Amino acid sequence: MHEELQRRCGPNTESYNRAVQRLRDGGAAEADAHSPDDEQCKYVVSISYRGLGNRILAAASAFLYAVLTGRVLLVDPSNEMDELFCEPFPGTTWLLPRDFPLASSNANFSADTAESYGNMLKNKVLGTDGSTDGDMPAAQMPAFAYLHLDHDYGDGDKMFFCDDDQRLLSNIQWLVMRTDTYIVPSLFLVTTFQDELDALFPERDAVFHHLGRYLFHPANHVWGLVARYYRAYLATARQLVGVQVRVFDHRQAKSPHVVLEQISSCAWQETLLPAVLDAVEDAAMPTPPTTPHGGSNNSKAVLITSLRPWFYERIKAMYWERATATGEDVSVHQPSHEEYQHFGEKSHDGKAWAEMYLLSLCDVLVTSGWSTFGYVAQGLGGLRPWVMYKTVNITAVPDPPCGRDVSMEPCFHSPPFYDCKTKRGVDTGTILPHVRHCDDVSWGLKLVDPNGSPN
Ligand code: GDP
Secondary structure (H helix, E strand, O other), X not given: OHHHHHHHHOOOOHHHHHHHHHHHOOOOOOHHHOOHHHHHOXXXXXXXXXXXXXXXXXXXXXXXXXXXXXXXXXXXXOOOOOOOEOOOOOOOOOEOOOOOOOHHHHHHOOOOOOOEHHHHHHOOOOOOOOOOOOOOOHHHOOOEEEEEOOOOOOHHHHHHHOHHHHHHHOOOXXXXXXXXXXXXXXXXXXXXXXXXXXXXXXXXXXXXXHHHHHHOOEOHHHHHHHHHHHHHHHOOOOEEEEEEOOOOOHHHHHOHHXXXXXXXXXXXXXXXXXXXXXXXXXXXXXXXXXXXXXXXXXXXXXXXXXXXXXXXXXHHHHXXXXXXXXXXXXXXXXXXXXXXXXXXXXXXXXXXXXXXXXXXXXXXEEEEOOOHHHHHHHHHHOOOOEEEOXXXXXXXXXXXXXXEOOOOOOOEOOOOOEEOOXXXXXXXXXXXXXXXXXXXXXXXXXXXXXXXXXX
8 A cells, every 4th residue: 555655646746746846836835726636645755864774774764654644755865875775665766856856955954954843843833732733724834844853853853753743744745854763662652653553563573674674675786795695605504693793982992802702702601602612622622523524514604794804803713723612613704894984885885785684694693782783684684682782891891791682673762751641751661561771772762572572
């Protein structure tokens, strides 16, 4: 049904052209000049920015919002969003045409934009208190509203997550949403959406898994990176262990030994990888376990992703220079080491996307807390990862070094803490059993299965 809407109202249709014209005219056209069809064509434009993980979470969030509100999703093609994915909707494009009237402003939308929902509430251009309520004639409503849902959003912008505000927004034909995060957990707190969310997602902790696997398919050049790497290095292993290393703290980057120890302690304590013998133990082994196994496959492959090669080199050397306690062979691989985050570079983003996808193909996953790169991999893979938490004291490995995440869902890093009904602050992580705080970002929100995850 949503695909039909995308085709009927998407770019290159009469309805789209009329809706764009209306936007150009500032929404002031006569209401009766529109066919009933146009009234049904409403749009949400998703502007995403920052790293690829952030962009993917933003587009997935906008898509779910589009489905819940019966709007067409159009994605701003800048920041390589037009290069990395296949078109998800058959028979139409999800890319916002380059001649879209607001396209030049897309990069400049911010908390200060006059048409932001928060500013329109503040300046009484819109209101839910009856002065300018949701029943005002469509022709008098602004042609578009900008939804500023970034980490730095204000109290007015946060009203987006309230029922009355959603009713008001439903009368605006164009919504432009800019976010860098996964807002989905807070959509579950909007009463209007709850019935449909219940029907769509009986498994509460598989929302991004379904959204992501529907929307994000690597474009051909990225698929080539995934397939060639998988076949050449990973396909024959009995088990694949993904380790996503993201070092945010510059101080940690200067003492990587602690991070290295955190990785190996996590993998060994949780028996994800075999420990290595020390030199004495190795020499005392009566039957060296390194004898090739005639045909039987007892190997594990570790896929490391990181901006730097340092961890990979150490872990690879460790498994080459020492035997493992279990006799398993461990091969270690890292597709790229880009050194730093390059912005707006197709080949860099393609590698990042390929690596997220390869991680999602692993059997088990160790991720770095806080990282949206890891969130995308775990969500696509349907994997509840072991998360290496960030530590305050960067000179010591935390104890325990990692913990099993409560669900495979991404964490919403900047949720509102507001009860729309009582109009007071509230801990939004305690309202519904399936919307809880995250382990890695204590004030964040994530969807969990309230009955507990069995594995
Ligand atoms: P986050 O910053 O960890 O939340 O993840 P993002 O994906 O949003 O931003 C980090 C960006 O840095 C990625 O999109 C890549 O461009 C780059 N990057 C970080 N880690 C890696 C990695 O392991 N491999 C590659 N290829 N790129 C990475």
